[in-house]
Amino acid sequence: MTDRLAPPPFDPAAAAAAAARFAATAPADVSYALVDSPVGTLVAARTERGLACLSYEDHDGGVDAVLDRLAAKLSPRILEAPARLDDVRRELDEYFEHRRTAFDLPLDWALVGPFGRKVLHATARIPFGEVSTYAKVAAEAGNPKASRAAGNALGSNPMPIVVPCHRVLHTGGKGIGNYTGGVHRKEALLRLEGVLLGP
């Protein structure tokens, strides 16, 4: 023995298990999990009020960027707790397996501003298998001239799929419009709902 001690023996798997136990049981303000889906991996995050965020993992800088935004806008007390997102995972699975046409999840609108909330509430009322337009959604949100602002609100929808912004399309044959996470996903969701035909 010299003038220092070698660090004690150490089992990384035991440390990882202890950390997972902590994350699963500690009272975090925000719990998140990665959820696999046919349109890609999603980052689902909830507060005690309900689902606050469902982000496409490959969009907007990945999981780390999503978590940084949640830390800044909601709370930094964020833990990965997959069991707390079980209901979200189950309802999404049912939706993608054609066994569900509407979501019953409690939602937390904390990430959405006042006009965005009106737009997304109107969007949430569009039934499965139907579509609307930016102009109509803007009108329902109380401002028929604000279809560009409505488009922005839909583009920053923090809960895509569950709040079905993919059902809002351009008017007048200009294509189906943009989508958070890419147009190919909007097309996939509209195909799943029978609005678009083809493979």
Next chain:
Amino acid sequence: MTPPPFQRFLDAHRDDVWRFLVAAVGRDAADDCFQETFMAAMRAYPRTRVENPRAWVLTIAHRKALDHHRARARRPIPVGAVPDAPAPEPPEAAGDGVWERVSGLPPKQRAALLLRFAGDLSHREVAAALGCSEEAARRSAHEGLKRLREELAA
């Protein structure tokens, strides 16, 4: 400035805290102390401006280890003959046995050696964790090592 998501803090420091606690309280008690350490850290997390997160969380772990030893000392132990002092729980029996001997040292020496070599903190950080001068932290570690050397030579 918002601190990073707590999950990232947990991932970054879980190994250091676990290694420190296994040496400080033994494998069996390490999990409880680990949970309490990160619970306390999370409670304080958004309000605390932390310059040195690693030293901060190891300081919390050190206090939880002390709480654990105090609670053990208070707990009545059903034995025939009452020992003079509660025997420290033998930490994980592995390696060369030096860390088992560390837990038998006087509290200041034990704490200084644990924080310095199981926690890999500098003498300055050890001093901040123990609330003593850097010189005193250095001396405690030095005396602890000297005593271990004598025991091992005997």
